[in-house]
Amino acid sequence: MKLRLFRWLWRFFTKPFRVIIGKMKKIYFNLKERVNQNIRWELIVVFGICLSAAFIVFTFTNSYFSRTSTYSVINYSNSIRQMLERASNIGSQLDAQKISINDSSKIENIVNSYNESRYKILITDLSGKVLYKTSNADETQVDIHTVIKNATTFKYDFYEYKDYNQNGKNLGEFISFYPVDFNDNRAYVIVKGIPEGEIQTRYNQQEKSFFALLLSVVFFIFLFYFIAGRKVRYIQDIAIGVMYMAKGELKYRIDKNGEDELAHLADNINFMADELNNKIERERELEKTKGELITNVSHDLRTPLTSILGYLNLIKDRKFENEEQMMEYINIAYNKSEKLKVLIEELFEYTKLSGGGIKLNVSDITLNGLLEQLIEEFVPIFEENNTFVTKDMVADDIIVEADGDKLVRVFENLIMNAIRYSYKPGEIKIGLNKKDGYGIFYIKNKGKSIPKEDLSKLFDRFYRVEKSRSESTGGSGLGLAISKNIVKLHGGDIWAECEGDEITFYVKLISK
Numbered sequence: 157m158k159l160r161l162f163r164w165l166w167r168f169f170t171k172p173f174r175v176i177i178g179k180m181k182k183i184y185f186n187l188k189e190r191v192n193q194n195i196r197w198e199l200i201v202v203f204g205i206c207l208s209a210a211f212i213v214f215t216f217t218n219s220y221f222s223r224t225s226t227y228s229v230i231n232y233s234n235s236i237r238q239m240l241e242r243a244s245n246i247g248s249q250l251d252a253q254k255i256s257i258n259d260s261s262k263i264e265n266i267v268n269s270y271n272e273s274r275y276k277i278l279i280t281d282l283s284g285k286v287l288y289k290t291s292n293a294d295e296t297q298v299d300i301h302t303v304i305k306n307a308t309t310f311k312y313d314f315y316e317y318k319d320y321n322q323n324g325k326n327l328g329e330f331i332s333f334y335p336v337d338f339n340d341n342r343a344y345v346i347v348k349g350i351p352e353g354e355i356q357t358r359y360n361q362q363e364k365s366f367f368a369l370l371l372s373v374v375f376f377i378f379l380f381y382f383i384a385g386r387k388v389r390y391i392q393d394i395a396i397g398v399m400y401m402a403k404g405e406l407k408y409r410i411d412k413n414g415e416d417e418l419a420h421l422a423d424n425i426n427f428m429a430d431e432l433n434n435k436i437e438r439e440r441e442l443e444k445t446k447g448e449l450i451t452n453v454s455h456d457l458r459t460p461l462t463s464i465l466g467y468l469n470l471i472k473d474r475k476f477e478n479e480e481q482m483m484e485y486i487n488i489a490y491n492k493s494e495k496l497k498v499l500i501e502e503l504f505e506y507t508k509l510s511g512g513g514i515k516l517n518v519s520d521i522t523l524n525g526l527l528e529q530l531i532e533e534f535v536p537i538f539e540e541n542n543t544f545v546t547k548d549m550v551a552d553d554i555i556v557e558a559d560g561d562k563l564v565r566v567f568e569n570l571i572m573n574a575i576r577y578s579y580k581p582g583e584i585k586i587g588l589n590k591k592d593g594y595g596i597f598y599i600k601n602k603g604k605s606i607p608k609e610d611l612s613k614l615f616d617r618f619y620r621v622e623k624s625r626s627e628s629t630g631g632s633g634l635g636l637a638i639s640k641n642i643v644k645l646h647g648g649d650i651w652a653e654c655e656g657d658e659i660t661f662y663v664k665l666i667s668k
Contacts, residue, residue, distance in 0.1 A: 202384055209376070226357055227357075236351050239275060267288055271290045285297055394410055406433035517561070521558050526560065526567075548585060563646075566663060579602050585600040605659075611652050
């Protein structure tokens with residue numbers, strides 16, 4: 157019980173101190189955070205610390221290196237004070253006894269009780285006539301005006317310098333007085349004498365030591381250089397990093413040190429290096445793909461063009477047996493021309509989509525209805541290719557804001573891709589569902605397994621899993637690349653997954 161009471165009392169009485177300490181800590185950490193984030197405040201704080209440390213060093217070194225000199229003075233203040241007190245005591249005693257000015261016995265007793273050979277004690281009337289005096293005094297008349305003037309203008313705490321090798325000279329006669337009220341008259345108590353001086357030693361410290369000042373300045377410079385040197389070295393690191401980057405080493409990175417402007421500068425320089433490096437990498441990739449594009453286009457265009465020219469040469473040279481064979485050559489050349497036209501159109505379409513040259517004509521589209529209609533149109537093609545279609549679509553309408561013609565092109569490419577690469581006979585599953593505000597379309601078929609490293613490349617232009625680029629094993633290689641650009645223009649995503657021999661393509665679009 158006592159322990160709990162003690163704890164309660166302790167918490168009660170220490171609560172104000174804890175609140176004050178908490179506020180001081182909060183202020184300290186806020187100031188520290190601000191200082192750490194501002195290089196100007198950092199330099200001001202460093203300068204203040206160095207200046208304070210240099211002042212402390214100067215104080216100690218100056219007291220050590222400075223020499224002190226001594227001199228002697230004659231101090232008359234104690235003797236003068238005694239004369240003032242003597243006049244005051246005699247006057248106070250005469251005032252207290254309330255006697256007549258003619259009561260000589262009592263007055264002389266009081267005066268003689270304070271008699272001392274070195275001082276003269278006089279009692280005068282208001283005109284300065286001496287009424288009573290000690291035996292060592294021979295004055296009969298005193299100039300009261302001069303006494304009062306000297307007393308009021310005299311410097312009581314008086315010091316006189318004395319040479320070490322000579323005796324000090326006397327100050328001169330000093331006069332103190334005190335007004336007295338007798339029963340029947342008024343008078344003055346006057347004490348005259350030559351004050352006795354006391355020889356005292358004084359210490360005089362010389363001017364500030366120049367060596368202490370020089371040492372403090374050197375200490376300030378060294379300490380400031382040591383503390384601020386971290387920032388200077390960091391600036392040098394940044395300069396070196398910029399030099400490396402300027403020489404082309406864009407993977408070089410500057411370490412971030414602190415939270416101030418220099419740290420932000422290092423971050424920005426690193427970000428700039430990342431951007432430059434990415435741009436250079438993209439340019440290299442573009443150069444590479446440009447070469448691949450030329451190679452692939454040359455191959456894909458040359459093959460049908462060679463066939464067209466070959467059959468036309470046969471017709472031109474009349475190397476056919478009859479008109480029926482000639483028409484066969486013409487049909488073959490025409491079909492090859494159609495394929496060449498499709499390839500050129502797809503190439504132009506891909507160029508427009510990837511270059512941002514196409515504007516979408518968007519409207520609200522119900523994906524369920526669009527897919528149902530498209531599947532119906534593909535029924536003859538499914539039957540022709542000996543494939544069976546199953547549907548897995550939600551009952552609720554999924555509405556997206558999109559360009560209908562462009563979406564149809566995406567779904568057509570994916571369906572044709574599934575038909576082309578499915579096992580025969582085979583099954584294709586088309587599905588549509590909704591999740592987290594997105595409409596997700598998928599098409600699944602079984603076919604030759606696609607290596608994992610090839611899945612991400614399926615949407616690259618002219619890329620084929622079959623590297624021979626034979627017409628019998630695939631299309632132009634632009635269909636999926638076109639589909640990817642269309643989906644991205646709609647703010648969606650498209651990707652492929654493969655598990656064993658089951659291949660699935662997904663399209664995710666923002667739904668309302």
